[in-house]
Structures are given as structure tokens and as C-alpha cells.
Amino acid sequence: MTDRIYNVAIDGPAGAGKSTVARRAAAELGFVYVDTGAIYRAVALAVLDRKVDSTNEAAVASLLKDTNVKLQWEQGVQHLLLNGVDVTDRLRSPEVSDASSRVSAFSAVRCFLLETQREVARQQSVIMDGRDIGTVVLPEAQVKLFLTASAATRAERRCKELREKGLEAHYEDVLRDIEERDYRDMHRELAPLRQAEDAVLLDTSALTLAQSIDETVRIIREKLAL
Numbered sequence: 001m002t003d004r005i006y007n008v009a010i011d012g013p014a015g016a017g018k019s020t021v022a023r024r025a026a027a028e029l030g031f032v033y034v035d036t037g038a039i040y041r042a043v044a045l046a047v048l049d050r051k052v053d054s055t056n057e058a059a060v061a062s063l064l065k066d067t068n069v070k071l072q073w074e075q076g077v078q079h080l081l082l083n084g085v086d087v088t089d090r091l092r093s094p095e096v097s098d099a100s101s102r103v104s105a106f107s108a109v110r111c112f113l114l115e116t117q118r119e120v121a122r123q124q125s126v127i128m129d130g131r132d133i134g135t136v137v138l139p140e141a142q143v144k145l146f147l148t149a150s151a152a153t154r155a156e157r158r159c160k161e162l163r164e165k166g167l168e169a170h171y172e173d174v175l176r177d178i179e180e181r182d183y184r185d186m187h188r189e190l191a192p193l194r195q196a197e198d199a200v201l202l203d204t205s206a207l208t209l210a211q212s213i214d215e216t217v218r219i220i221r222e223k224l225a226l
């Protein structure tokens with residue numbers, strides 16, 4: 001690692017493999033991996049725990065007044081503290097996924113989380129993954145990647161992942177969830193999911209995980225002349 005601070009933005013739809021690719025690429029390059037979906041998920045968890053209506057923006061905005069979201073790293077692993085409590089293990093349920101996609105459309109939520117993300121990127125070299133990192137959060141990032149794969153490929157991968165964890169997974173349901181989330185993420189008014197003009201497009205539909213990581217690291221090294 002050098003003394004310079006580098007910011008790499010990786011955006012793309014749910015299930016494109018962003019998090020695994022970003023995490024492994026960050027480890028190879030000695031950068032910190034920042035999963036920004038976790039902070040939206042934390043807000044969603046707060047909403048669910050407090051039984052706030054996730055479709056009511058005013059109610060969600062009001063909840064934010066006494067909500068604190070903090071990212072920290074332990075041996076390179078990201079942890080999410082919600083009001084001081086580590087809730088990392090509670091962020092991946094389907095209920096939280098669904099609610100996070102809803103609350104992330106609210107401007108109050110996006111404004112609330114923006115500075116948290118920028119502050120993390122000012123302090124260290126990061127690979128930050130999300131939906132609007134290259135377009136809104138880090139428009140000055142030295143490298144921007146848009147990682148995608150067909151909805152069918154993403155659904156197959158997600159089913160495999162769930163089954164490996166011993167969870168039940170029905171392909172049609174998983175595909176429908178992915179398509180619904182894509183639609184919401186791409187059609188929301190604020191910071192919708194889209195490829196930044198200066199982002200490199202990487203479609204991983206026909207790539208293995210190892211190939212996707214290699215290609216990502218290659219692109220980053222080339223752009224940063226590392």
C-alpha cells in the first residue's frame with residue numbers, strides 16, 4: 001500500500017457479486033472494503049424493530065432523529081453498530097432486504113447516510129460498493145466500476161448461496177424478488193441505480209467468481225497505475 005488515498009466505487013444491481021468481488025479485490029490491494037448496503041439495512045432494521053411503517057417517509061425520518069449508524073472494522077471485517085449495538089448478523093434477512101430497498105428511496109435516509117460514507121472514504125483507501133457510489137457518494141473516485149449480470153444468473157447464484165447456508169430457496173421467488181428490487185432501485189427518484197458515465201462496465205454473467213475478481217483487480221491496478 002502507498003500513502004496515497006484511493007477511492008474505488010463499485011456499483012451494480014443486487015446479486016451481481018459486488019460484495020464478494022469488492023471484498024476480495026480490497027484484500028488483494030490492501031484497501032478497506034466498505035459495504036454501503038449494510039447502512040441502509042441497519043436503518044431498515046431500526047424501522048422493523050421499532051414497528052415503524054416502512055412506506056411512511058415522515059415516520060421513518062422521525063425515527064432517524066434517535067438513530068445512530070456506525071461502521072467499524074475488526075481484522076478487515078466490517079461491523080455495523082446500530083445505536084452502539086453490533087447488528088451485523090441481523091442484516092441479511094429477506095424482511096430487512098425488502099425494507100432496505102423501500103427506505104433507501106427516501107431523501108431523509110439518503111441524506112442521513114451520505115456523510116457517514118464520505119467520511120470513511122476520506123480517511124483511507126477504500127473499495128466501496130453500493131448503488132450510487134460513483135454517481136453521488138464519491139463522484140471523484142479514481143476508479144468506477146459497474147458490475148452487473150443478467151437477472152437469471154443473479155437469481156441462480158442467490159439460490160445456490162441460500163441453499164449452501166441450509167436455507168430453502170425457490171428460483172422463481174428469488175428471481176421475482178431480484179427483479180422487483182432492481183426495478184425499485186433503478187426507478188426511484190433519488191440517486192437511482194445507474195452506471196456513471198466514467199464507469200467501466202463489467203458483466204459477470206459468463207465469468208466465474210475468480211475471473212470476476214481477477215478482472216476487477218486488473219482494471220483497478222491499470223487505472224491507478226499500481
Ligand code: DC
Pocket residue numbers: 014036037038040041097100101102104105129130131132133181185
Ligand atoms: O447491496 P444491498 O443489497 O445490501 O443493499 C440493500 C438496499 O440498500 C438495496 O435495495 C438498495 C439500497 N442501497 C442504496 O440505495 N444505495 C447504496 N449505496 C447501497 C444500497
